[in-house]
Amino acid sequence: MTYPMEKGLRERAARVIPGGMYGHQAVGALPEGYPQFFARAEGAWLWDADGNLLLDLMCAYGPQLFGYGNAKIDRAYVDQMATGDAMTGPSPLMVDLAEKMVSTIRHADWAMFCKNGSDATTMALMTARAHTGKNGVVRARGAYHGSQPWANPRPRGIAPGDKAEQHFCDYNDVASLEAAVATAGKNLAAIFAAPYRHDVFVDQTQPDAAYARRARELADETGALLIVDDVRAGFRMARDCSWSLVGVQPDLSCWGKAIANGHPISALVGADKARGAAETIYATGSFWFAAAAMAASLATLEQIHSTDYLERIILMGERLRSGFDKHARRHGFTLRQTGPAQMPLILFENDADMRLGYHWCSRMVAHGVYVHPWHNMFLSAAMTDENIDFALAAAEESFRELEQAAPTLGPNTRYPGPKRG
Amino acid sequence: MTYPMEKGLRERAARVIPGGMYGHQAVGALPEGYPQFFARAEGAWLWDADGNLLLDLMCAYGPQLFGYGNAKIDRAYVDQMATGDAMTGPSPLMVDLAEKMVSTIRHADWAMFCKNGSDATTMALMTARAHTGKNGVVRARGAYHGSQPWANPRPRGIAPGDKAEQHFCDYNDVASLEAAVATAGKNLAAIFAAPYRHDVFVDQTQPDAAYARRARELADETGALLIVDDVRAGFRMARDCSWSLVGVQPDLSCWGKAIANGHPISALVGADKARGAAETIYATGSFWFAAAAMAASLATLEQIHSTDYLERIILMGERLRSGFDKHARRHGFTLRQTGPAQMPLILFENDADMRLGYHWCSRMVAHGVYVHPWHNMFLSAAMTDENIDFALAAAEESFRELEQAAPTLGPNTRYPGPKRG
Numbered sequence: 001m002t003y004p005m006e007k008g009l010r011e012r013a014a015r016v017i018p019g020g021m022y023g024h025q026a027v028g029a030l031p032e033g034y035p036q037f038f039a040r041a042e043g044a045w046l047w048d049a050d051g052n053l054l055l056d057l058m059c060a061y062g063p064q065l066f067g068y069g070n071a072k073i074d075r076a077y078v079d080q081m082a083t084g085d086a087m088t089g090p091s092p093l094m095v096d097l098a099e100k101m102v103s104t105i106r107h108a109d110w111a112m113f114c115k116n117g118s119d120a121t122t123m124a125l126m127t128a129r130a131h132t133g134k135n136g137v138v139r140a141r142g143a144y145h146g147s148q149p150w151a152n153p154r155p156r157g158i159a160p161g162d163k164a165e166q167h168f169c170d171y172n173d174v175a176s177l178e179a180a181v182a183t184a185g186k187n188l189a190a191i192f193a194a195p196y197r198h199d200v201f202v203d204q205t206q207p208d209a210a211y212a213r214r215a216r217e218l219a220d221e222t223g224a225l226l227i228v229d230d231v232r233a234g235f236r237m238a239r240d241c242s243w244s245l246v247g248v249q250p251d252l253s254c255w256g257k258a259i260a261n262g263h264p265i266s267a268l269v270g271a272d273k274a275r276g277a278a279e280t281i282y283a284t285g286s287f288w289f290a291a292a293a294m295a296a297s298l299a300t301l302e303q304i305h306s307t308d309y310l311e312r313i314i315l316m317g318e319r320l321r322s323g324f325d326k327h328a329r330r331h332g333f334t335l336r337q338t339g340p341a342q343m344p345l346i347l348f349e350n351d352a353d354m355r356l357g358y359h360w361c362s363r364m365v366a367h368g369v370y371v372h373p374w375h376n377m378f379l380s381a382a383m384t385d386e387n388i389d390f391a392l393a394a395a396e397e398s399f400r401e402l403e404q405a406a407p408t409l410g411p412n413t414r415y416p417g418p419k420r421g
Numbered sequence: 422m423t424y425p426m427e428k429g430l431r432e433r434a435a436r437v438i439p440g441g442m443y444g445h446q447a448v449g450a451l452p453e454g455y456p457q458f459f460a461r462a463e464g465a466w467l468w469d470a471d472g473n474l475l476l477d478l479m480c481a482y483g484p485q486l487f488g489y490g491n492a493k494i495d496r497a498y499v500d501q502m503a504t505g506d507a508m509t510g511p512s513p514l515m516v517d518l519a520e521k522m523v524s525t526i527r528h529a530d531w532a533m534f535c536k537n538g539s540d541a542t543t544m545a546l547m548t549a550r551a552h553t554g555k556n557g558v559v560r561a562r563g564a565y566h567g568s569q570p571w572a573n574p575r576p577r578g579i580a581p582g583d584k585a586e587q588h589f590c591d592y593n594d595v596a597s598l599e600a601a602v603a604t605a606g607k608n609l610a611a612i613f614a615a616p617y618r619h620d621v622f623v624d625q626t627q628p629d630a631a632y633a634r635r636a637r638e639l640a641d642e643t644g645a646l647l648i649v650d651d652v653r654a655g656f657r658m659a660r661d662c663s664w665s666l667v668g669v670q671p672d673l674s675c676w677g678k679a680i681a682n683g684h685p686i687s688a689l690v691g692a693d694k695a696r697g698a699a700e701t702i703y704a705t706g707s708f709w710f711a712a713a714a715m716a717a718s719l720a721t722l723e724q725i726h727s728t729d730y731l732e733r734i735i736l737m738g739e740r741l742r743s744g745f746d747k748h749a750r751r752h753g754f755t756l757r758q759t760g761p762a763q764m765p766l767i768l769f770e771n772d773a774d775m776r777l778g779y780h781w782c783s784r785m786v787a788h789g790v791y792v793h794p795w796h797n798m799f800l801s802a803a804m805t806d807e808n809i810d811f812a813l814a815a816a817e818e819s820f821r822e823l824e825q826a827a828p829t830l831g832p833n834t835r836y837p838g839p840k841r842g
Binding site: 018046089159 | 430434436437439440443445456457462467470480481490502503509510511512520530532533540543547548571573575577579581582583584586683685687691701703705707708710
């Protein structure tokens with residue numbers, strides 16, 4: 001691979017964008033050889049700015065569920081844009097979409113639409129505070145609920161007030177959940193929960209049904225609202241809120257990313273219990289009522305209901321996982337593959353500074369497969385068995401190259417995460 | 422006008438959307454006869470769900486600057502969508518757009534893109550806090566800086582911590598600005614300023630150059646950053662930050678709404694002084710790096726630079742203003758028309774509960790012109806002299822009807838704002 005365009009773009013970006021790039025798509029903490037800029041996307045494939053072709057196992061960090069440039073979904077967007085998009089009021093499609101979300105998500109009796117996942121989690125927080133008249137929040141250490149100040153994972157620019165009245169537990173640890181709820185005392189407004197533990201840098205864990213049930217009980221006992229943040233995993237785990245898999249219904253759930261296959265829309269949905277509070281908060285944004293993304297979301301939900309996309313991405317994920325495992329072992333590596341197969345995370349055993357993982361990922365990209373060393377990946381329904389074969393062939397070659405390189409790999413100075421054992 | 426579709430939509434919406442609608446586009450606080458839903462938009466015109474045609478003086482509350490369905494801008498969006506929109510990294514267009522914003526806005530040396538105006542104002546706040554290592558904020562009472570908890574104009578769902586360390590002044594009042602800065606003491610991170618006073622419900626006022634200069638001095642003396650929130654007025658006042666009109670350059674400015682003619686994108690731009698801090702904050706969103714809205718923004722900026730749109734909307738606004746004034750006087754009403762002519766607000770003298778304003782607005786809508794009784798309106802470059810004639814003819818008829826109805830108008834129970842004299 002060659003990167004002359006990439007090099008020029010980075011030089012220009014360094015002048016007019018702080019740090020050259022910001023946020024979750026900045027490649028500064030990724031292995032060498034990762035392109036920062038992409039010129040084109042189609043189906044399961046990306047082309048970087050220099051025309052290198054990559055099978056994309058990140059799916060835009062989630063939004064792409066049915067493939068880049070999905071014809072039906074994009075057609076719905078374009079047709080609605082030509083009719084009316086951001087207007088002085090919403091289109092009737094907003095009612096159609098709210099009805100569709102309510103009929104799709106079992107716990108939901110109403111829906112509100114916004115733009116960012118962070119909008120939905122912040123509206124959930126506000127709704128819970130309005131519902132209870134209290135302010136305390138219980139959430140799990142390391143769980144990501146967006147980049148707004150109250151949830152921001154980094155300290156810079158955050159004031160103490162932004163995170164006041166928050167109490168932390170460990171995901172799936174019932175005793176620590178109970179302790180955090182006890183710390184909040186009579187001041188509990190909300191218990192936030194990720195649908196499974198999908199924190200960066202560490203092994204993923206499925207939700208323990210006992211933990212989920214206890215969270216439901218504690219919310220009921222205290223009068224707090226139980227909130228599932230399904231922004232990242234929504235509709236990749238179930239055709240319903242992801243905690244339906246463990247039989248627990250939250251009061252509110254937050255959606256984004258994949259609900260319009262990459263078109264910009266997010267949502268807060270809730271049970272009747274929380275409707276009165278949701279009516280009283282002030283939540284709005286310049287583009288929240290725009291119709292084109294709602295049309296795309298309706299077209300996406302149509303495919304969610306009418307296709308076997310979910311079963312297919314699970315099967316492909318399982319084949320990918322067992323293939324990665326086999327190739328790794330053959331070359332002397334032990335992988336820790338965690339999370340749902342369709343949202344895989346791959347870490348290496350005995351790789352404290354991730355030098356093995358980084359080198360392997362670099363080689364994967366060189367062989368045309370975009371993988372991530374420490375953030376869960378995403379499969380899409382645009383992927384085929386042939387794509388999985390392609391990824392596994394790249395993996396085999398990358399493990400072989402890693403085996404040769406491993407003895408001489410130096411410390412990984414790019415790894416930004418916590419120390420690992 | 423008839424509203425059978427509207428009625429059915431409202432009934433359905435009441436079941437699946439809290440309060441039937443939320444946010445700035447909810448019509449619950451508008452006069453009777455306002456449609457909530459719109460089926461179509463083109464140029465300067467809206468069609469409601471029942472097919473009634475309305476000349477739109479709200480321009481989607483700002484985003485529409487060059488007309489609904491502007492061919493060149495929408496073509497840029499659609500073409501880029503077909504190439505690649507929300508991908509696993511940004512497209513090279515992000516660098517092009519950052520360069521264009523920097524070359525357009527005099528105080529800007531860098532740009533960051535996001536989705537909501539609230540994202541930009543919140544990132545400005547975080548950047549100022551990161552830059553200074555302090556938390557205090559000075560802002561004007563009643564000024565809107567978005568719906569995130571720190572800036573939210575309503576109390577429900579807001580915790581005390583959200584608004585900690587904020588100090589309030591009165592817009593254009595130098596003494597109160599100095600007093601608020603003094604209250605912040607050594608803890609000042611940011612002075613926020615609207616480009617002009619565009620608060621809802623009250624007369625608008627242009628920025629006093631002495632106030633703007635004093636804000637600049639106080640920021641320099643204290644080390645705080647001066648932030649102009651140009652989300653609402655950006656590119657409707659100048660082809661630069663709006664405070665360029667009073668000769669004051671801020672350190673940061675916030676943009677949104679019109680910068681892509683209704684396609685969803687917002688921006689924070691800043692001076693080199695704040696670049697280091699901007700590099701350290703964590704700010705991101707699922708759709709922030711999507712390329713189609715960036716292509717639309719580049720196409721919008723092209724029209725901003727190559728057309729006389731600004732001069733035209735000012736002239737049309739002035740003609741509208743003088744015509745409204747003439748027709749009002751002829752029927753015995755005195756208007757208070759404030760704000761820039763291209764972002765007009767129309768209030769009636771001696772109208773404490775806005776019964777006159779509400780009735781007149783109702784009649785305007787009945788005659789096919791969408792006006793707002795207490796939020797500034799917006800003109801677009803898609804409007805023509807014939808559109809202005811149409812609006813003035815509707816206004817003449819509406820004032821005539823108001824004159825007949827005024828003696829028997831009852832109290833205005835829909836007016837939600839502060840009491841007026």
